[in-house]
Amino acid sequence: xxxxxxxxxxxxxxxxxxxxxxxxxxxxxxxxxxxxxxxxxxxxxxxxxxxxxxxxxxxxxxxxxxxxxxxxxxxxxxxxxxxxxxxxxxxxxxxxxxxxxxxxxxxxxxxxxxxxxxxxxxxxxxxxxxxxxxxxxxxxxxxxxxxxxxxxxxxxxxxxxxxxxxxxxxxxxxxxxxxxxxxxxxxxxxxxxxxxxxx
Numbered sequence: 001x002x003x004x005x006x007x008x009x010x011x012x013x014x015x016x017x018x019x020x021x022x023x024x025x026x027x028x029x030x031x032x033x034x035x036x037x038x039x040x041x042x043x044x045x046x047x048x049x050x051x052x053x054x055x056x057x058x059x060x061x062x063x064x065x066x067x068x069x070x071x072x073x074x075x076x077x078x079x080x081x082x083x084x085x086x087x088x089x090x091x092x093x094x095x096x097x098x099x100x101x102x103x104x105x106x107x108x109x110x111x112x113x114x115x116x117x118x119x120x121x122x123x124x125x126x127x128x129x130x131x132x133x134x135x136x137x138x139x140x141x142x143x144x145x146x147x148x149x150x151x152x153x154x155x156x157x158x159x160x161x162x163x164x165x166x167x168x169x170x171x172x173x174x175x176x177x178x179x180x181x182x183x184x185x186x187x188x189x190x191x192x193x194x195x196x197x198x199x
Contacts, residue, residue, distance in 0.1 A: 046112030104143030
């Protein structure tokens, strides 16, 4: 708790009006890689409490669309369609697809992590499972040329996952934002340029 309260990014988030310190991770990636622009359609998986949705909705603006989803509740946000539930369940997935309404999606972002049990092997397996499901959703909704950004933890299953992502995108980059705690194994995989389904 003490580490959390004294964390400079937590203090900055409170000052800047962001819902979580995670906002700065997305802001850093945006500054470096320019993954979002006004008018884009973006899906934010694992969105609660809304730090990434805040950043994304401000960038895509009124002409853009943001569809956010999480198992946990998230306070409402202007111009954000929020779907509560487990997107791995068909009914929730269908709701997301209905919100997309056949429109091409430019970007899928995911800061999801499983509930941590403390058993590293189980947590890694849970994390990779979520990553695989997020990739599956991204491949179904992204337009050709669209991008995918996801939190990953290196470990069992990561190399195969990286290989799978590379099959579907032109470039795959790894990012470790300064606002990501040094003690954390998290990194962000940025897949750019969704290949056409037959490509």
